[in-house]
Amino acid sequence: xxxxxxxxxxxxxxxxxxxxxxxxxxxxxxxxxxxxxxxxxxxxxxxxxxxxxxxxxxxxxxxxxxxxxxxxxxxxxxxxxxxxxxxxxxxxxxxxxxxxxxxxxxxxxxxxxxxxxxxxxxxxxxxxxxxxxxxx
Numbered sequence: 001x002x003x004x005x006x007x008x009x010x011x012x013x014x015x016x017x018x019x020x021x022x023x024x025x026x027x028x029x030x031x032x033x034x035x036x037x038x039x040x041x042x043x044x045x046x047x048x049x050x051x052x053x054x055x056x057x058x059x060x061x062x063x064x065x066x067x068x069x070x071x072x073x074x075x076x077x078x079x080x081x082x083x084x085x086x087x088x089x090x091x092x093x094x095x096x097x098x099x100x101x102x103x104x105x106x107x108x109x110x111x112x113x114x115x116x117x118x119x120x121x122x123x124x125x126x127x128x129x130x131x132x133x134x135x136x
Contacts, residue, residue: 002038003030006053011038031057069127076126083131087118090135110135 001014005027012020012030020026041051041059052062067075094111097103103111113135120132 002033002035003027004033004038004053004057004059005030006057009051009053009059011041011059029057033059073126076124076129079131080121080124080126080129083134084118084121087114087121090114091118 003012003014003017003026004010005012007029008027010027011033012026014032017026037059045051045061048064049061050064052060054060091111091114094103094107094114097107098111117132117135124131
């Protein structure tokens, strides 16, 4: 047998209840749950769900809350950095060839396209990102 706390979203084995109480870490809002119920929640959650509690304090799969605007902007900022790094890696050898005067004619448009793409990436507003198309 286990206990489940809706506050901590944790399962507590009944055999350790006294230890939790002595340590002052046993939640007051627990409900008893069977091993079978606990086993069901030890599996990966269904798509778009996370461990939560129902109105009676029992464990339940609940919808994952939507990301906040700040979280979305942080994700976009990381993506922007990755894409800028990728563009710079593509540009570097082409620029070396151009600077050295030995760039193939077929690579000149590639260099220009990657430079334009990298520039467009610098203009992306991570609060409301619209990503430019990556060159071929």
